[in-house]
Every structure is written in C-alpha cells, then in structure tokens.
Amino acid sequence: MKVLVIGLGGVTNGGKTTLAEKLKKMLPNCDIISQDDFFKPESEVETDERGFKLYDVLDALYMDEMVKSIHNWMNSRTCSAVVTEEPQNTRESVKNTEDVYILIVEGFLLYNYEPLNELWNRRYFLTLPYEECKRRRSTRVYQPADTPGYFDGHVWPMYLKYKNELEENTSNVVYLDGTKPQEELLSCVYSDIIQELKKLREGSLMA
Numbered sequence: 001m002k003v004l005v006i007g008l009g010g011v012t013n014g015g016k017t018t019l020a021e022k023l024k025k026m027l028p029n030c031d032i033i034s035q036d037d038f039f040k041p042e043s044e045v046e047t048d049e050r051g052f053k054l055y056d057v058l059d060a061l062y063m064d065e066m067v068k069s070i071h072n073w074m075n076s077r078t079c080s081a082v083v084t085e086e087p088q089n090t091r092e093s094v095k096n097t098e099d100v101y102i103l104i105v106e107g108f109l110l111y112n113y114e115p116l117n118e119l120w121n122r123r124y125f126l127t128l129p130y131e132e133c134k135r136r137r138s139t140r141v142y143q144p145a146d147t148p149g150y151f152d153g154h155v156w157p158m159y160l161k162y163k164n165e166l167e168e169n170t171s172n173v174v175y176l177d178g179t180k181p182q183e184e185l186l187s188c189v190y191s192d193i194i195q196e197l198k199k200l201r202e203g204s205l206m207a
Helices: 016-026 063-076 088-093 130-138 150-169 182-206
Strands: 002-010 030-034 100-107 122-127 174-177
Touching: 002 016, 002 063, 002 182, 016 030, 016 100, 016 182, 030 063, 063 100, 100 182, 122 150, 122 182, 130 150, 174 182
Parallel strands: 002 100, 002 122, 030 100, 122 174
Antiparallel strands: none
C-alpha cells in the first residue's frame, strides 16, 4: 500500500481546518491529524515579560508526539476508506486510487520542524493579509482567550517570523491566498492531490 502525506499549513484563521474537512469528504481512504491537538496545557506554556502566553511557537506543542502519531498512522494505514456523496466526475477522478492512503496534517507550524519535513508528499500554505487575519481572529473564541494586544504583540509577529524562515529555507510549497472563496481553494488543492495520487499509482504499476 502507498501513503500520501499532505501538509495544510499557514496563517491562523486561514481556513485550514475547513479545507481539510472538505477534502476528507472528497478523497478516498483519507484521515486528518490536527496540530491543535498537540498543544501543551496552559501551565506548561511559557509567558513572556508582557504577560503573553507564547502559544505560537514550537515549544508550546508536543511536536515529538505529533510526529509519532503520523508515523503510527503511516505504519497502521487505518483509514475511513469511503468516498461519500461525491458527484460522478469525482468518482471517476479517484477511480483506481483506493490502494493509496491519504493523511492530511493541518496546523499553523508544520514546516519549521525538521522531523516533519521528511514526511511530506505535498505542502500547502494558506496566507492572509494582516487586516483580514486580525478581523477573523477577533470573531473566534479561544481558551484561554486572547488578551489585549496579543495578536499584534505575539500572533502576527510569530507568523511573519516562521513564514520568512519557510520562504528562505524551503522549496516546493504551494502558497494559497486565504481570501479567495473556499470552493476555489478546495478545487485547486483537490485537483493537485488527484494528480499526486495518479503519479503514485502509476509509479507502483511500473515498479
């Protein structure tokens, strides 16, 4: 059996989770692992001199556990192997790809941790301009809640820092404009993944 590991990363409130869930419904043998499930408890997250909890850094996450979960999935290949409520053209697109298992890993800090970078088949990165990201963030309720100045003092600077590192050190990342309609983004990523599935299957037939 072949596995396809897809990274869906990028800015906070960029639409990663929604996109991942829609892709899961359209793709065969597909599961999702969310980076948000690996946050450390609040008591273990560092606080800076301004009183900000430093959640938007790798140290706020159990990254080793996340990598272990991905490896466990790859080894077990246990997926919900159904394609549901897809249109006819979707059924044709995924024909003969049932021997490939797909994992979508979604999160805000996927590509700045070296042990993860060894695993990706495809990498996507959602972006948003400052004002739109701040607007979307203000409509969400977090636990713990964002403190005054938290977005400007921690969240946005950390996003820019890691995005710059990514651009300097990493190639083969597909950047997606998070302001575009969700269906447009879905169509783009879905079509790309289907091409990857076909390549994997063709490679296995030739082997």
